[in-house]
Amino acid sequence: xxxxxxxxxxxxxxxxxxxxxxxxxxxxxxxxxxxxxxxxxxxxxxxxxxxxxxxxxxxxxxxxxxxxxxxxxxxxxxxxxxxxxxxxxxxxxxxxxxxxxxxxxxxxxxxxxxxxxxxxxxxxxxxxxxx
Amino acid sequence: xxxxxxxxxxxxxxxxxxxxxxxxxxxxxxxxxxxxxxxxxxxxxxxxxxxxxxxxx
Numbered sequence: 001x002x003x004x005x006x007x008x009x010x011x012x013x014x015x016x017x018x019x020x021x022x023x024x025x026x027x028x029x030x031x032x033x034x035x036x037x038x039x040x041x042x043x044x045x046x047x048x049x050x051x052x053x054x055x056x057x058x059x060x061x062x063x064x065x066x067x068x069x070x071x072x073x074x075x076x077x078x079x080x081x082x083x084x085x086x087x088x089x090x091x092x093x094x095x096x097x098x099x100x101x102x103x104x105x106x107x108x109x110x111x112x113x114x115x116x117x118x119x120x121x122x123x124x125x126x127x128x129x130x131x
Numbered sequence: 132x133x134x135x136x137x138x139x140x141x142x143x144x145x146x147x148x149x150x151x152x153x154x155x156x157x158x159x160x161x162x163x164x165x166x167x168x169x170x171x172x173x174x175x176x177x178x179x180x181x182x183x184x185x186x187x188x
């Protein structure tokens with residue numbers, strides 16, 4: 001599936017999953033999956049950032065395009081940092097605090113795919129993929 | 132864009148798909164030993180710090 005189509009699929013999956021609960025996995029398993037995925041999303045954002053920076057260096061994009069990218073990337077960066085901070089709180093908090101932290105994580109998580117997709121779609125739209 | 136970069140982006144999108152159910156279905160230290168919790172905290176912190184800062188600080 002093409003990346004841009006996959007981004008759309010992710011967003012659709014998010015809508016479906018947000019209202020559902022998955023049972024059976026241990027806290028360790030679920031948290032490990034969450035942390036591993038969080039790391040991978042960071043790697044993706046870094047890759048997108050570096051890709052755009054390389055294009056700037058090679059004069060392959062305009063200053064206006066660069067400015068647009070920086071705005072989109074900043075949104076994703078801020079969303080990622082906020083989610084990471086909330087995840088850290090959710091992991092260590094207990095009781096009501098944990099529930100509140102989890103709610104914040106869920107809210108931030110609902111926003112992140114759109115922010116990442118905006119960056120990804122923008123970068124993927126800048127240059128064609130080499131065959 | 133070279134195929135390796137594209138593959139990395141694809142991998143990240145797949146990770147995002149996994150992140151959603153993992154987080155929506157609770158992340159919690161309940162039942163974990165302290166070393167495991169500390170390890171997760173450290174990994175999250177490292178990932179946050181590793182992300183390139185946006186232009187302009």
